[in-house]
Amino acid sequence: MDDEMAALRIAKKELRTTIRHRLSQLSTDSIAKQCPVATKNLISLPEYKLAKQVGIYLSMPQGELSTRDIVHDAFEQGKQIFVPYIHKHEKRSVMDMVTLHSIEDYENLKPDAWGIPSIQADSVERRDRVLGSRLGNSENASEKNPNNERSNQSRTIGGETLDLMVMPGVAFDESLGRLGHGKGFYDYFLERYQHCKTSTLPFLVGLSLDVQLLPRSQLVPTDPSDYKLNALIMGDGTKVRR
Secondary structure, eight states, rough: OHHHHHHHHHHHHHHHHHHHHHHHOOHHHHHHHHHHHHHHHHHHHHHHHOOOOEEEEOOOOOSOOOOOHHHHHHHHHTTTEEEEEEEEEEEEEEEEEEEEEEEEHHHHHHEOOOEEEEGGGGGGGGGGGGTSSOOOOGGOSOOOOOTTTTOTTOOSSSOOOOSEEOOOOOOTTOOOOOOOOOOOOHHHHHHHHHHHHSOOEEEEEEEEGGGGGGTTTOOOOOOOOOOOOSEEETOOOOOOEE
């Protein structure tokens, strides 16, 4: 088992290196052309139209599809928007999702070291949080199947629920597998969400530039802690969904 996990970590690392090289070769014009296509297809999803509370990743200035226009559309449609907030919990960096109050709030976010607009710690108390004031102890759950809608030991500990969540990634496949950036923020968030909430998981949507999608013969290397998407929106206009 240890050898299998070690091999999996190596496979993930090698794939990230390959895709990041592809992204580094992608022109800014190509990304700029793909962003509005992906945005149009995302906001046309029935699940997005029906969603009242949506989680949206805030994009890096380069190397991935921008979510700027998605944030603007969600506000225009009167949706409640939640964005990532990274913080320390028991010496581990973890992610919660917290509310954005307005377009002005979004525009005033300061970029972090990667240029990503980020929530400042001193503003969190003024924001609603998906996981509430406490983090779910999902490690103690007797059942851990991330692709079930929820664990039998789910429990509500406060905070908001999400109807839909827009997720970033480094690589994707047509079976709706997703390879993240390696920190485990989104998968661990979903694991805790699954344990803490009495509602089902949100509808999970990935956004992918054309070079991030693997060939049909190749799958993203995954383990049981990795969550599959419900839909994948491509910058070339392709949509894949369950």
